[in-house]
Amino acid sequence: MEAACLPEVMRKGRTLTVKEFCALAYILDERIHLVSSSSMNTIALIPAAINQPTPEELALSGSWTARGIGTIGARLDAVSASASLIVDGARIESLDTAGAWVLQKLLRRLRGEGSHVEMRDLPPEFSKLLDVVEQQAADQTDTPPLASAAPSKLESLGRNAVAAYEQAMALLSFVGECALAFAGCIAHPARFRWRPILFNIRSAGWDALPIVGLLSFLLGIVVAYQGADQLRQYGANIFVADLVGLSMLREFAPLITAIIIAGRSGSAYAAQIGTMSVTEEIDAMRTLGIAPLDMLVLPKIIALLIALPLLTVFADVLGVLGGMIMARAQLAVSFGEFLDRFVKAVSITAYLIGICKAPVFAVIIAVIGCFQGFRTKGGADSVGRQTTRSVVQATFLVIVADALFSVAFSALDL
Amino acid sequence: MQNDTPADAAVIEMSKVSTRFGDHVVHTDVDLEVRRAEIFALIGGSGSGKSTLLREMILLHRPNSGSIRVLGVDLQKLGDDEADDESLALRQRWGVMFQHGGLFGSLTVKENVGLPLREHTALDDVLIDEIAAWKLSMTGLKPEVGAQYPSELSGGMMKRASLARAMALDPELLFLDEPTAGLDPESAGEVDQLVLKLRDLFGLTIVMITHDLDLLWQVADRVAVLADGRMQATGTMSELSKMDNPAIRKFFDGPRGRAAQEQEQEQEQKQEKPQGKVQTSNEFGRPSSKPK
Ligand SMILES: Nc1ncnc2c1ncn2[C@@H]1O[C@H](COP(=O)(O)OP(=O)(O)OP(=O)(O)O)[C@@H](O)[C@H]1O
Ligand SMILES: [Mg+2]
Numbered sequence: 001m002e003a004a005c006l007p008e009v010m011r012k013g014r015t016l017t018v019k020e021f022c023a024l025a026y027i028l029d030e031r032i033h034l035v036s037s038s039s040m041n042t043i044a045l046i047p048a049a050i051n052q053p054t055p056e057e058l059a060l061s062g063s064w065t066a067r068g069i070g071t072i073g074a075r076l077d078a079v080s081a082s083a084s085l086i087v088d089g090a091r092i093e094s095l096d097t098a099g100a101w102v103l104q105k106l107l108r109r110l111r112g113e114g115s116h117v118e119m120r121d122l123p124p125e126f127s128k129l130l131d132v133v134e135q136q137a138a139d140q141t142d143t144p145p146l147a148s149a150a151p152s153k154l155e156s157l158g159r160n161a162v163a164a165y166e167q168a169m170a171l172l173s174f175v176g177e178c179a180l181a182f183a184g185c186i187a188h189p190a191r192f193r194w195r196p197i198l199f200n201i202r203s204a205g206w207d208a209l210p211i212v213g214l215l216s217f218l219l220g221i222v223v224a225y226q227g228a229d230q231l232r233q234y235g236a237n238i239f240v241a242d243l244v245g246l247s248m249l250r251e252f253a254p255l256i257t258a259i260i261i262a263g264r265s266g267s268a269y270a271a272q273i274g275t276m277s278v279t280e281e282i283d284a285m286r287t288l289g290i291a292p293l294d295m296l297v298l299p300k301i302i303a304l305l306i307a308l309p310l311l312t313v314f315a316d317v318l319g320v321l322g323g324m325i326m327a328r329a330q331l332a333v334s335f336g337e338f339l340d341r342f343v344k345a346v347s348i349t350a351y352l353i354g355i356c357k358a359p360v361f362a363v364i365i366a367v368i369g370c371f372q373g374f375r376t377k378g379g380a381d382s383v384g385r386q387t388t389r390s391v392v393q394a395t396f397l398v399i400v401a402d403a404l405f406s407v408a409f410s411a412l413d414l
Numbered sequence: 415m416q417n418d419t420p421a422d423a424a425v426i427e428m429s430k431v432s433t434r435f436g437d438h439v440v441h442t443d444v445d446l447e448v449r450r451a452e453i454f455a456l457i458g459g460s461g462s463g464k465s466t467l468l469r470e471m472i473l474l475h476r477p478n479s480g481s482i483r484v485l486g487v488d489l490q491k492l493g494d495d496e497a498d499d500e501s502l503a504l505r506q507r508w509g510v511m512f513q514h515g516g517l518f519g520s521l522t523v524k525e526n527v528g529l530p531l532r533e534h535t536a537l538d539d540v541l542i543d544e545i546a547a548w549k550l551s552m553t554g555l556k557p558e559v560g561a562q563y564p565s566e567l568s569g570g571m572m573k574r575a576s577l578a579r580a581m582a583l584d585p586e587l588l589f590l591d592e593p594t595a596g597l598d599p600e601s602a603g604e605v606d607q608l609v610l611k612l613r614d615l616f617g618l619t620i621v622m623i624t625h626d627l628d629l630l631w632q633v634a635d636r637v638a639v640l641a642d643g644r645m646q647a648t649g650t651m652s653e654l655s656k657m658d659n660p661a662i663r664k665f666f667d668g669p670r671g672r673a674a675q676e677q678e679q680e681q682e683q684k685q686e687k688p689q690g691k692v693q694t695s696n697e698f699g700r701p702s703s704k705p706k
């Protein structure tokens with residue numbers, strides 16, 4: 001059993017560095033009787049081995065340790081029972097709990113098959129360990145192992161459908177709760193928590209300006225560049241203002257802003273609330289009489305409701321700027337000409353249509369982020385999963401909502 | 415080759431260890447020695463730096479100065495590289511039970527316990543599962559618990575599962591950070607017994623941090639008291655109980671301290687101490703780990 005604790009270096013079966021040898025010598029000084037001197041020279045792991053020289057005899061040798069037994073299982077299964085068996089344990093070099101477990105399993109099987117098994121020459125500390133294991137194994141076999149068959153395709157399809165349905169219902173009820181809390185706050189404006197709202201406006205809005213600006217600027221450049229070739233062919237260079245203006249203001253700016261914010265803030269909301277629920281902070285908040293919805297969710301929704309439209313305006317400006325620069329470089333349309341045409345081509349309605357999508361996107365992002373955060377159960381793993389879900393779902397729903405807007409606006413002839 | 419280490423050399427030796435976090439000094443010149451096959455307890459008030467000292471023993475934190483030898487290896491000389499062969503080999507020779515469990519949330523309890531075996535041995539999965547189930551039952555957990563995830567366990571169950579994982583590779587040295595905190599009295603008693611059993615059966619050296627006075631009186635061979643960043647004293651509980659150092663008196667003079675002490679004395683009279691604390695030798699005929 002002592003040898004069960006033989007250092008790793010011995011079990012790994014590689015040559016030792018001087019330092020390791022010193023460490024080893026120190027460990028071994030009291031255990032040397034367990035390790036034959038020949039094995040000291042070749043300090044290598046001697047794998048566990050089992051031999052059946054005659055049907056009545058079993059000889060065990062080597063290291064019966066977690067590392068030593070390796071894949072001895074097949075050879076153990078090959079051992080055949082006979083009326084009386086003598087097991088010679090004298091050449092076992094070390095035995096740990098894993099080895100003892102394997103050994104007692106073998107003995108139990110042989111006894112079960114009607115052999116009279118006798119252990120011989122097993123060092124006393126090994127046999128003591130073996131007794132403990134046998135005792136334990138006897139207790140353990142009383143309890144049947146848990147049967148858990150892998151679910152069939154149909155079953156997992158059904159389970160997934162139910163889970164999706166449940167999630168959808170939970171989302172709806174979460175939306176309902178948020179609406180109620182919001183109504184409550186409107187009725188009692190003192191319940192609004194301005195500090196977290198302002199904080200969220202800064203972190204989700206102000207801090208996002210550079211990335212939103214940069215990406216919509218690049219998007220404006222791309223749109224103008226792609227259009228430039230076609231327009232030049234018809235000599236319709238000036239219409240680049242229509243192209244950039246309408247596409248950026250109506251579609252691209254609100255969409256790109258919402259997607260960036262879903263990735264940037266929606267994920268942060270899910271991770272923050274998820275971590276808080278894992279560490280019982282949400283429960284603590286409830287017991288302190290603070291409604292998590294008031295404290296965590298409403299400020300985020302309100303902050304995004306304010307920040308996202310403003311960010312969209314910013315994206316509009318930079319997107320058009322990008323288009324303007326490209327128009328001058330590729331189509332020789334000067335800034336003045338571009339802006340002249342822009343004012344005529346792009347109605348105020350087009351601008352407002354873009355802006356009015358933003359609050360809807362904001363609600364989607366904040367609600368999904370918080371909702372997924374609250375659904376976190378368990379540990380760190382779950383936080384990661386919910387965060388991913390929040391981004392995927394928010395992005396998906398933002399695009400679906402955008403498509404619905406397009407349908408609605410075309411029905412309204414806007 | 416320094417093969418001149420005496421037979422009962424210390425398993426852990428710390429000398430002049432000092433630790434700071436920024437300008438917050440946690441330890442100054444801490445000396446400590448843990449002998450083979452003894453149950454060594456580290457006590458001290460909250461925030462006195464016990465967990466930090468433990469982290470230094472297990473290569474998770476480097477002290478600002480001083481030297482630490484564990485299992486004959488000088489930790490200062492090990493490289494910073496997590497995966498270098500030497501520190502990897504050393505890490506597999508000890509098991510650690512963390513104050514807050516440290517179980518992996520994405521694995522079931524049984525997978526948690528089997529993980530070290532899966533990582534470091536070639537055993538097949540069925541066998542690993544059996545061994546894991548056995549280790550779990552050794553710590554007193556029911557077999558059903560194996561299939562649960564750590565987030566579904568109570569605090570005490572988490573402690574036990576963590577202990578089972580620490581024992582997965584049959585380490586020589588076991589570190590326990592508050593093994594009985596959060597356990598009901600009965601389970602705490604079972605942990606006492608388990609710690610003793612492990613030491614007797616496997617000749618394990620156990621280093622534990624605890625505030626549990628029963629555990630200290632019944633199980634610990636030697637106790638070290640950490641206070642004001644220094645090691646105030648080391649000795650058996652009865653030796654410590656006779657000292658006047660105010661930092662040590664705190665542990666004995668409170669109502670709980672007295673109760674535990676009285677209980678211990680009663681037991682002593684009743685059964686002349688057949689077991690546990692005063693053991694003259696263990697199975698291996700080794701001299702007792704009790705200090706003279
Ligand atoms: N990573 C860290 N950064 C800064 N300070 C730390 C850090 N870890 C620990 N400390 C400080 O070191 C001191 C000792 O902490 P430690 O966790 O070791 O205490 P402890 O004795 O284990 O207490 P307890 O009994 O409450 O677990 C504390 O004052 C703590 O604030
Ligand atoms: Mg601690």
